[in-house]
Amino acid sequence: MTSSPRLSVKRADFGDAFTFGVATSSYQIEGHTFGGAGPTHWDTFAATAGNVVRAEDGAVACDHYHRWEEDLDLIRDAGLSAYRFSTSWARIMPEGRGAVNAEGLDFYDRLVDGMLARGLQPHATLYHWELPAALADLGGWTNRDVANWFADFTEVVIGRLGDRLTSVAPVNEPWCVSFLSHFLGIHAPGHRDIRATARAMHHVLLAHGRSIAAMRAMGQTNLGAVNNFEYVSAADESEASRAAARLYEGIYNRWFVQAMMQKTYPEDVLDLLGPHMPAGWEADLDLIGAPLDWFGVNYYTRQNLRATDSPIFPAMEPAPGDLPKTAMGWEVFPEGLYRILTWLKAEQTGDLPIRITENGLASYDTVGPDGVSDPQRLDYLDGHLKAVLRAKAEGVPVEAYFAWSLMDNYEWAEGYEKRFGLVHVDFDTLERTPKDSYHALKAMLAG
Numbered sequence: 459m460t461s462s463p464r465l466s467v468k469r470a471d472f473g474d475a476f477t478f479g480v481a482t483s484s485y486q487i488e489g490h491t492f493g494g495a496g497p498t499h500w501d502t503f504a505a506t507a508g509n510v511v512r513a514e515d516g517a518v519a520c521d522h523y524h525r526w527e528e529d530l531d532l533i534r535d536a537g538l539s540a541y542r543f544s545t546s547w548a549r550i551m552p553e554g555r556g557a558v559n560a561e562g563l564d565f566y567d568r569l570v571d572g573m574l575a576r577g578l579q580p581h582a583t584l585y586h587w588e589l590p591a592a593l594a595d596l597g598g599w600t601n602r603d604v605a606n607w608f609a610d611f612t613e614v615v616i617g618r619l620g621d622r623l624t625s626v627a628p629v630n631e632p633w634c635v636s637f638l639s640h641f642l643g644i645h646a647p648g649h650r651d652i653r654a655t656a657r658a659m660h661h662v663l664l665a666h667g668r669s670i671a672a673m674r675a676m677g678q679t680n681l682g683a684v685n686n687f688e689y690v691s692a693a694d695e696s697e698a699s700r701a702a703a704r705l706y707e708g709i710y711n712r713w714f715v716q717a718m719m720q721k722t723y724p725e726d727v728l729d730l731l732g733p734h735m736p737a738g739w740e741a742d743l744d745l746i747g748a749p750l751d752w753f754g755v756n757y758y759t760r761q762n763l764r765a766t767d768s769p770i771f772p773a774m775e776p777a778p779g780d781l782p783k784t785a786m787g788w789e790v791f792p793e794g795l796y797r798i799l800t801w802l803k804a805e806q807t808g809d810l811p812i813r814i815t816e817n818g819l820a821s822y823d824t825v826g827p828d829g830v831s832d833p834q835r836l837d838y839l840d841g842h843l844k845a846v847l848r849a850k851a852e853g854v855p856v857e858a859y860f861a862w863s864l865m866d867n868y869e870w871a872e873g874y875e876k877r878f879g880l881v882h883v884d885f886d887t888l889e890r891t892p893k894d895s896y897h898a899l900k901a902m903l904a905g
Contacts, residue, residue: 463836463894465902467843472850477579477858478903479540480533480880481816483586483630486867487522487529488546490515490588494561496552499594500587500870503646511873516588519868521888523565528890530572532881533864536896537903540579542815542860543569544586544630545615547608554590555607563618570622579624581860583684584612584669586630587645587870594647599635599658602736609668616676625680627815628669631756632662632714633686644871652771656734660742663717667745674748684754684815685714688761689794693777698765702774705730706763711798719806721747730771752857753807754815757795757842759788784834785820785876792841799849799856811857817842818862820869820876823893830882830893839895861899865890 472478485500504515522529533541547554549562573580585608589598593607612628620626629635636658639645649655670681690707692699708727716724721743728735764777781789799812821834839861850856866879874885880896883889 463833463898465836465840465843465898467840467847467902469903469905471847472859475857477540477813478899479538479542479579479581479858479860480536480864481542481860481862482522482864482867483544483583484546484549485516485519485586485588486863486869487520487865488516488549489518489521489523490546490549491517492521492523493549493565494552494559495546495549496554496559497591498546498548498588499591499598499646500589502591502594503648506648509646509648510871511875514868514873516868520865520883525888525890526569527572529864530569530576530578532890532892532896533578534576536880536892536900538899539577540581540624540858540860541573541864542581542583544583545619546588547585547611548588548590550614551611552590552592554593555610558614563614566615566619570619574622580619580622582615582619582623582626583630584608584615584626584628585635585665587635589646598647599640599661600654602657602661602664604661605664605668608665609672612669612672613676616673616678620673620676620678623678625682625752626673626678627682627684627754628666629662630684631686632659632666633710635662637709652731653734656731657736659713659731660736660739663714663746664742666718667742667748670748670750671745680751682750682752682754682813683718684756685718686756686758686816687711687798688757688759689791689797690761690763693762693764693779696765699763699774702765702772703761703763706761706772706774710761715753715802715806717743717746718750718753719747750810752811752813753802754813755795755798755802756816756862757798757814758817758819759784760791760794762789782834784838785822786872788819790819790838790841792838792845795842796845796848799846799854800852803854809855811855813858813860814842814846814856815858815860816862817859818878820872820878823877823882825882825891829897830891832893832895835880835893835895836898839899
């Protein structure tokens with residue numbers, strides 16, 4: 459360790475019942491060429507020129523498939539009590555339907571048992587973006603049948619692992635699954651089509667609802683959702699910029715949580731997407747809005763927007779200010795997490811317990827002979843943990859914080875360039891080295 463960095467917050471500030479953990483996702487760390495996993499739409503997307511930095515994919519990633527015991531030891535040794543992980547649909551059901559890959563299920567069986575043996579709570583997310591390629595061939599998230607396929611996958615996972623899971627959420631970040639991937643084209647499957655987008659934005663929520671219903675029918679408890687949020691503001695006082703920011707905020711923040719909590723879609727977003735929505739979508743909202751036991755918030759940055767003179771949507775562009783920026787170019791704005799949390803309680807989730815299910819940054823870490831220095835990550839964690847405490851002090855029922863991520867990994871379209879981990883990974887040797895932020899978090903948790 460290059461120094462003895464410290465967080466200014468204390469473990470005791472959060473209360474004994476508060477949970478601290480880390481989060482990862484299957485495709486980003488496991489190594490998808492191992493264990494009989496089938497191809498995913500991310501493999502196809504990465505193989506297409508121009509989509510991913512250096513055309514990198516998750517074939518090996520961090521080799522967590524073989525190194526999971528070492529990785530769980532790192533979580534335990536940090537003094538963390540929980541691990542939020544995801545299951546790979548294509549690892550468990552290589553074609554997305556039908557035959558189950560026993561080797562894939564066995565891997566997650568060992569992984570969950572390994573968590574319990576180390577005193578770690580297993581918090582599962584069933585889907586974190588690795589759609590089986592065979593289902594992508596059938597239209598993927600634009601095909602209404604995806605909700606039934608996902609419910610079937612849910613039953614397979616819960617039937618094997620459910621008795622040992624602390625909590626379960628169906629889908630990670632539905633905005634990324636739908637809008638980022640079907641309108642902006644930045645993630646797999648890389649579409650830029652508003653009709654595909656509207657269908658994906660509805661079908662991902664329908665899949666969430668059917669998965670929750672399937673788990674309730676199986677007696678599974680402690681079920682939630684994991685949505686991503688950005689604090690959105692207008693970059694100037696013009697009416698056009700304020701309207702642009704409001705529409706973006708509706709698409710990014712309100713569409714998904716409002717469907718889950720109020721069984722409605724925002725009218726301003728429906729004005730845009732309504733003509734492209736699947737027939738009969740209104741009848742699905744009761745299922746989509748079935749009660750949850752907790753609600754997960756992924757928060758990284760704010761979005762500051764100004765209107766443009768484009769005649770077509772999106773007639774807006776980001777106007778970043780003078781805030782510190784991460785290696786992703788995202789502004790560091792802990793105040794935004796506080797504002798999102800207080801807004802959720804006031805207008806959406808009420809007294810439903812909230813978990814910070816992802817929070818972190820990509821930074822330019824310094825690897826030296828004495829360890830890995832990442833002062834920006836340390837400041838980022840400290841600022842956002844203070845924002846959580848501020849929200850808690852004002853009555854927001856925040857019960858957990860999961861840092862993103864345990865270790866550097868495959869960062870989707872950014873390949874292996876952007877490092878979000880508390881633990882450094884040498885992608886040539888796959889050696890793990892805890893960073894200063896890891897040691898600081900460990901010291902905080904030890905009191």
